[in-house]
Amino acid sequence: MLESKALRRAGCACLVASFTAAWAQPAPSINSGGVINAASSAAGAPLAPGSIASAYGSFPLGAPSVAATVPLPTNLGGLSLNFGALDVPLFYAGSGQVNLQVPWELAGQAFRPALTASLAGQTSAPQTVNIAPFAPGIFSVNSQGTGPGAIQDSSYQLITAANPAAAGITAILIYCTGLGAVTNQPPSGAAAPSNPLAETMTMPTVTIGDVPAQVLWSGLAPGSVGLYQVNVQVPANSPTGNAVPVILSIGGATSNTVEIAVQPPTPDQRADQLLTQMSQDQEIQLVYGSIATATVPTRGGAGFVQGIPALGIPNLYLADGSVGVGNGVGQATALPSSIASAASWDVTEAFKYGTVIGAELRAYGMNVNLGGNINLIGREPRDGRTFETKGEDPILAGKITAAHISAIQAQHVIGGIKHYALNDQESGRTTADAEIDERGMRESDLLAFEIGVADSGVQSVMCSYNLVNDVYACENAHLLNDILKGDWQFPGFVMSDWGATHSTVNAALNGLDQEQPDNAYFGSLGQAIASGQVPQSRLDDMVHRILRAMYAAGLFDYPESLGPIDTATDQAIAQGAEEQGAVLLKNAGGQLPLNAAALKSIAIIGSHADVAVLSGGGSAQVTPTGGPALTEGYPCPPCWAQVIWDPSSPLQAIQAMAPNATVHFDPGTNATTAAALAAASQVAIVFVSQWTSEGMDMPSLNFTDVIHTPPIDQDALVAAVAAANPNTIVVMENSSAQVMPWLGSVNAVLEAWFPGQQGGAAIASLLFGAVNPSGKLPITFPASVDQLPRPVIAQPPDSTTPFPVSYFEGFNVGYKWYDSQGLTPLFPFGFGLSYTTFAFSNAAVVNNLSSGNPNFQVTFNLTNTGSVAGAEVAQVYLAFPASAGEPPKRLVGWQKVTLQPGAAQQVTIEVDANDSSHPLSYWDVNSGAWLMAPGVYTVYLGNSSSSASLIAAGTFQIGS
Ligand code: BGC
Numbered sequence: 001m002l003e004s005k006a007l008r009r010a011g012c013a014c015l016v017a018s019f020t021a022a023w024a025q026p027a028p029s030i031n032s033g034g035v036i037n038a039a040s041s042a043a044g045a046p047l048a049p050g051s052i053a054s055a056y057g058s059f060p061l062g063a064p065s066v067a068a069t070v071p072l073p074t075n076l077g078g079l080s081l082n083f084g085a086l087d088v089p090l091f092y093a094g095s096g097q098v099n100l101q102v103p104w105e106l107a108g109q110a111f112r113p114a115l116t117a118s119l120a121g122q123t124s125a126p127q128t129v130n131i132a133p134f135a136p137g138i139f140s141v142n143s144q145g146t147g148p149g150a151i152q153d154s155s156y157q158l159i160t161a162a163n164p165a166a167a168g169i170t171a172i173l174i175y176c177t178g179l180g181a182v183t184n185q186p187p188s189g190a191a192a193p194s195n196p197l198a199e200t201m202t203m204p205t206v207t208i209g210d211v212p213a214q215v216l217w218s219g220l221a222p223g224s225v226g227l228y229q230v231n232v233q234v235p236a237n238s239p240t241g242n243a244v245p246v247i248l249s250i251g252g253a254t255s256n257t258v259e260i261a262v263q264p265p266t267p268d269q270r271a272d273q274l275l276t277q278m279s280q281d282q283e284i285q286l287v288y289g290s291i292a293t294a295t296v297p298t299r300g301g302a303g304f305v306q307g308i309p310a311l312g313i314p315n316l317y318l319a320d321g322s323v324g325v326g327n328g329v330g331q332a333t334a335l336p337s338s339i340a341s342a343a344s345w346d347v348t349e350a351f352k353y354g355t356v357i358g359a360e361l362r363a364y365g366m367n368v369n370l371g372g373n374i375n376l377i378g379r380e381p382r383d384g385r386t387f388e389t390k391g392e393d394p395i396l397a398g399k400i401t402a403a404h405i406s407a408i409q410a411q412h413v414i415g416g417i418k419h420y421a422l423n424d425q426e427s428g429r430t431t432a433d434a435e436i437d438e439r440g441m442r443e444s445d446l447l448a449f450e451i452g453v454a455d456s457g458v459q460s461v462m463c464s465y466n467l468v469n470d471v472y473a474c475e476n477a478h479l480l481n482d483i484l485k486g487d488w489q490f491p492g493f494v495m496s497d498w499g500a501t502h503s504t505v506n507a508a509l510n511g512l513d514q515e516q517p518d519n520a521y522f523g524s525l526g527q528a529i530a531s532g533q534v535p536q537s538r539l540d541d542m543v544h545r546i547l548r549a550m551y552a553a554g555l556f557d558y559p560e561s562l563g564p565i566d567t568a569t570d571q572a573i574a575q576g577a578e579e580q581g582a583v584l585l586k587n588a589g590g591q592l593p594l595n596a597a598a599l600k601s602i603a604i605i606g607s608h609a610d611v612a613v614l615s616g617g618g619s620a621q622v623t624p625t626g627g628p629a630l631t632e633g634y635p636c637p638p639c640w641a642q643v644i645w646d647p648s649s650p651l652q653a654i655q656a657m658a659p660n661a662t663v664h665f666d667p668g669t670n671a672t673t674a675a676a677l678a679a680a681s682q683v684a685i686v687f688v689s690q691w692t693s694e695g696m697d698m699p700s701l702n703f704t705d706v707i708h709t710p711p712i713d714q715d716a717l718v719a720a721v722a723a724a725n726p727n728t729i730v731v732m733e734n735s736s737a738q739v740m741p742w743l744g745s746v747n748a749v750l751e752a753w754f755p756g757q758q759g760g761a762a763i764a765s766l767l768f769g770a771v772n773p774s775g776k777l778p779i780t781f782p783a784s785v786d787q788l789p790r791p792v793i794a795q796p797p798d799s800t801t802p803f804p805v806s807y808f809e810g811f812n813v814g815y816k817w818y819d820s821q822g823l824t825p826l827f828p829f830g831f832g833l834s835y836t837t838f839a840f841s842n843a844a845v846v847n848n849l850s851s852g853n854p855n856f857q858v859t860f861n862l863t864n865t866g867s868v869a870g871a872e873v874a875q876v877y878l879a880f881p882a883s884a885g886e887p888p889k890r891l892v893g894w895q896k897v898t899l900q901p902g903a904a905q906q907v908t909i910e911v912d913a914n915d916s917s918h919p920l921s922y923w924d925v926n927s928g929a930w931l932m933a934p935g936v937y938t939v940y941l942g943n944s945s946s947s948a949s950l951i952a953a954g955t956f957q958i959g960s
Contacts, residue, residue: 027122028079030057035115035129038099039177040137040256046130048178049107050185051137052091052226055081055098057124059117064094072101072189072225078120083113083129089189089225101226103188106131107181134251135178136204136228140258150175151246151260154231161242164261168236169269171216172246172260179204179228179250182220192220204250206232208262209239238262267551268491271544274311280536282308283543284526288519289318299365300329302498302619303517313547314555318516319366321357321408322373322388323615323754324622332360333570334615334624334646336756337735338373338404340581342390342778343753343832345873346896347403349580354407356570361413363565367555369408370462370619372417374401374452376445377736378779378814379424379807382698382793384638387616387735387754391778392814392829393891394444395917398451405456412554417452419464419497421445421479425805426638427697428796430500432805433467440810441468442923450488454916459492459549463512465500467802474500480511492552493545505533513542567625575758575765582766583751584773584833585781591727591747593769593835594683596658603677604651605721606668606714607687607733612645613752613759614733618694622646624757633707638695643707646757650687650731653764669708671717675724684725685767686746688714690734697793701739701785703732718742731763737781739826751777769835774871774896776832776944780814783826789817815945816887828946830875830891836866836901838943840874845939845954849920854913858939858953862907864899871898872943876909877950881935884922889940892919920958934959 034056036043047053065077072089074080081088081100091099098117106113114126141150141158151159152173159165165172180202186193206213213232221229230248238244244262248255265273275283290306303318320326324335333356335341341353361369377383378392390397405415422434422445452458461484463474473479474496484490493513501507504521505528515522528534550556584592607614612629615622621644629647655663664681666674678684688703698704705711722728722745729748732738733755743749750773752763765771785791789809796803812820815829843860858876876893880886893911913920913932920937921930936957942950 025120025122026058026060028057028059028117028119028124030055030115030117030124030127032127035127037135037137037178039139042137042256046132046135047102048132048135048180049102049104050181050220050226051102051135051177051179051228053100053102055100055115055117056096057117059093059095059098059119061093061095061119064092067091070189070191070225071187074189080118082116082118087188088115101189102131104181104185105188107185108133132253134180134202134253136176136248136250136253136255137178138174138176138246138248138255138258151258159260161261164242164263165234166265166269167234167238167240167262169265169273170234171231172234174206174230174232174246174248175221176228176230176248176255177226179218179230189225192222192224202251204230204248206230206246206248208232208234208246208260209244211235211238213238234262240264267548268544270551270556271547274313274547275540275544277311278543280526280529280539282311283539284522286313286546287513287525287539287542288515288522289517290519291517300327301366302327302370305514312556314367314550314560316368317366318368318370319361319364320619321361321369321371322620323756324357325360325364325366326620326622328623329364329366331623331625331627332364332565333567333574334622334757335574336578336581336759337387337616337753338390339387339735339778340753340755340775341404341577342396342400342581343583343775344577344580345396345776345894346580347399349577350400350403351407352573353577354404355411356573357404358408358411358413360565360570361408362411362561363563365560365562366413367553367560368414368416368460370416370418371408372401372405372415372452372458373419373620374398374417374448375419375423376448376813377424379789379809380697380793381737381779381782381788382701383424383736384426384692384696384698385618385620385694386779387692388620392780393778394448395451395891395919396778397448398917399455401448401452402455405452405458409457409459409553412558414459414549414553414555415456416460416462417449417456417458418462419473420449420461420484420494421464421473422468422807423464423466423473425697425793426695427793428803430465431467431796431800431802432794433470433802434807435469435804436807437810438925439923440807443811444813446483447917451916453484453488453490457552459553461490461492461494462497463494463500465497472500472502474512475503475507475510477510485511491545492549493542504528508534508538508542513545571625571758574756575762578752578755578759578762579765579771581753581775582755582762582773583775583777583831584766585749585751585827585831586743586746587833588747591729592767594658594767596661596768599658599661599682601662601664601681602654602658603664603666603681603684603725604654605666605674605677605684605686606717607689608645608667609650609687610665611647611649611651613648613650613755613757614689614691615644615646615754616692616735617641617643620694635691635693635696635706638693640693640695643691646759648755648757648760650760650763653760654685654767657764657768657770668714668717669712671713671720674717675720678721678725678728681725683727683729684721685729685731686718686721687731687733688718689732690738692735698736701737701782702741703734703738715741719745722746729767737779739782739784743826751775769868772835772868772870773832774834774873776830776873777827778829780818780825780829781827783824787818787823787825812887816890819888828944830873831944831946832873834870834872836864836868836870838870838872838899839863839865840941840951843941843951843953845956847956849913849956849958855910856939856956858893858909858911858941860907860941860953861904862897862899863904864901867901869898869900871896874907874909875942875944876911877940877945878911878919879938879940880922881933881937883935884933886922889945890919891945892917932958
């Protein structure tokens with residue numbers, strides 16, 4: 001048959017050759033030393049009974065043959081291999097290679113048997129083979145990365161750089177050969193027993209990166225012949241990297257080395273592992289605050305979650321901290337208002353600010369921060385919590401908050417962001433129902449959260465008291481499940497604001513992960529699960545999120561270390577934050593900086609400026625280091641506590657700056673005496689203040705004394721002083737926009753915010769020019785409350801009935817509102833003066849939107865045209881094509897640049913289309929996605945949002 005086929009194919013010229021081949025077919029031969037371990041390919045190494053080997057040689061077969069059945073055949077395509085009378089089971093026979101199983105029967109035989117190959121009646125010369133009890137070889141990945149038997153994880157996925165093993169977590173499956181005979185050997189070629197481990201004579205040892213690994217399972221790979229499988233746990237202390245060596249040893253024999261990728265475990269992997277060890281009761285213990293029942297928390301703070309020592313789960317100690325450590329945990333550095341940090345427009349400064357909060361929380365043993373207040377109070381500048389927030393623009397607020405949180409989490413404290421969402425007024429805060437359209441919220445309040453979450457890796461989000469579109473925020477599936485955990489892929493946990501939980505089942509199903517501060521609702525989660533109303537998987541998800549937050553922030557790896565706070569370092573940062581964040585609003589006739597050498601007398605008036613600066617109230621209230629300078633009043637609302645004045649004397653700091661001047665103080669309670677002092681002084685510095693707190697909104701935007709009875713009329717005080725002294729300077733200690741009926745009659749106004757306990761020194765530095773002001777308003781100052789979207793704050797009908805607050809302005813918050821309405825505010829967003837002047841020139845726009853890293857760049861020259869060093873915040877605003885339906889312009893980028901007098905610098909501000917702030921996109925409600933609108937975009941550059949201070953830097957086109 002063979003000959004005739006060949007004949008038909010090749011024709012008569014080949015006839016002779018075909019006959020010659022048939023008559024002279026060579027005998028099979030096995031190469032000397034050609035029988036080797038199939039896994040390790042180690043030439044000359046002995047072979048273990050039962051293992052897979054390859055015999056190389058010449059086996060003149062037609063096509064290769066592959067064994068299709070178990071038990072394995074002992075003849076493939078006419079070829080057989082034999083150790084004497086012992087037939088060898090075969091997997092594969094090809095012309096140059098035969099794969100075989102070393103017969104079990106050779107176990108324990110102390111001789112070198114000879115292997116022969118027989119084919120078509122011819123037999124090869126014998127080759128002796130070394131048989132050893134053990135001769136392990138580990139299969140490795142072939143050049144395609146898909147080879148059979150390579151090291152896998154328990155899902156049978158290859159361990160590769162893209163799918164690394166996790167130290168301490170992953171169990172790996174090592175496929176190998178040569179672990180030797182098993183007891184009760186199966187006959188040659190038989191399938192492996194179902195429980196081969198029971199029959200393994202000796203357990204192998206495995207090292208991963210030289211670290212001994214726990215062997216979980218060892219034996220024949222189930223269902224296989226000749227192929228062994230060893231399962232091991234990758235040790236927690238394994239080295240990491242993409243080439244960590246795995247070596248297996250058994251019976252004194254050592255395998256080849258195979259490298260695998262090992263990485264530290266992710267917080268998710270660690271959380272999952274810990275979760276497998278927890279009972280349902282233990283899980284439930286982590287999903288609510290135990291402040292009411294626990295005996296442990298002697299550290300103060302706002303909340304406490306009882307840990308589980310048996311599983312190494314630490315207690316959670318929760319403390320506020322938006323402007324320093326709050327809740328009376330202990331004396332701590334009173335930082336300037338968060339809004340002052342935003343006014344620096346400087347994320348590096350903001351990171352330092354967050355570091356103070358994180359380090360001091362940690363020093364007090366607090367490991368969860370309830371900070372990160374990012375509500376866009378520009379919607380309601382009378383909101384009592386403005387001092388905790390970062391202004392009206394979602395991008396500025398998002399970036400500054402992200403810097404705070406990143407710094408806090410770097411101190412191994414779980415960071416928080418709050419209050420999610422649209423908690424923009426305190427009047428009726430538990431029943432206010434924020435009504436807003438989807439696009440409006442996505443591009444305003446929610447965008448701030450989106451940026452904060454994306455840029456900081458924050459681990460907790462606090463849902464707010466209020467309702468959003470008729471549903472309480474803490475059981476609002478759209479906010480929590482669809483947007484936060486869905487669209488934004490937030491991996492951490494959602495905790496309720498204090499008492500903001502309203503249900504067990506709804507809250508659990510709709511996204512709340514932890515009730516605070518007690519278990520009024522989540523105490524019933526066990527019953528809700530038992531009755532099938534809440535799936536166990538949802539509880540597992542809650543706990544997973546909490547545990548992964550603890551791992552991610554380092555609560556397991558960096559155990560608490562209580563200690564003294566570094567007051568000197570932290571107060572220096574507090575002073576720097578104030579110096580960078582104070583905003584010079586007016587400086588007529590170069591009134592400032594004050595010239596110490598020329599000053600003989602200074603009047604300091606009002607706001608306890610002889611001894612103190614003001615701080616804000618509520619849960620964010622800091623008890624300042626050294627204790628308050630004084631406490632007074634008991635403002636009602638919120639009817640919670642006395643007002644705290646931080647110990648920092650502007651008067652002393654001013655006196656230190658002007659040692660040759662006589663400095664007198666008047667308390668400002670009587671405008672006539674204050675005016676008399678002013679009249680007798682070269683300059684008058686009036687300190688006006690507006691106390692605000694959580695739990696209240698300001699009655700108006702005028703400076704309104706809510707502390708004293710009878711109240712001090714500060715507007716009248718400033719007017720009287722200004723009338724008495726043409727060199728009147730006003731320093732404002734407040735936290736939001738104010739109206740200033742006296743603005744035209746004073747020479748200078750410095751917005752100092754609540755300046756923190758280094759405020760006195762910082763204010764003096766700014767007034768005397770030791771530091772050049774560079775802060776810019778993060779919130780628009782309206783000319784009057786009539787310019788606000790809601791001149792009157794919506795009020796609750798009672799304490800329990802939800803009432804609507806219509807955010808009809810949608811995304812037009814702050815400057816976008818004023819732009820859209822054509823209103824001219826008192827001071828625009830982004831505004832702030834300096835003691836020097838700056839000029840923008842040669843502005844140009846470079847369009848890189850079609851590059852792999854789509855962006856546009858604004859390049860320009862910035863020149864310090866004045867006579868002192870200073871910093872300017874160059875701001876980039878974008879006007880979208882009209883068809884996009886966006887606000888007239890949006891802040892999309894900025895850079896703070898410091899220049900010596902006369903110096904010029906070329907500056908490039910890059911606006912990345914893929915940034916978390918979606919600078920080039922609008923929220924498309926139809927597709928539920930951020931989209932770019934086609935059309936022409938105009939790029940504006942300047943130093944405030946007011947059109948007068950902006951130049952058109954250029955345009956670019958998207959689409960056709
Ligand atoms: C506030 C939160 C604060 C919590 C704990 C609530 O009243 O709204 O901002 O974190 O109390 O102090």
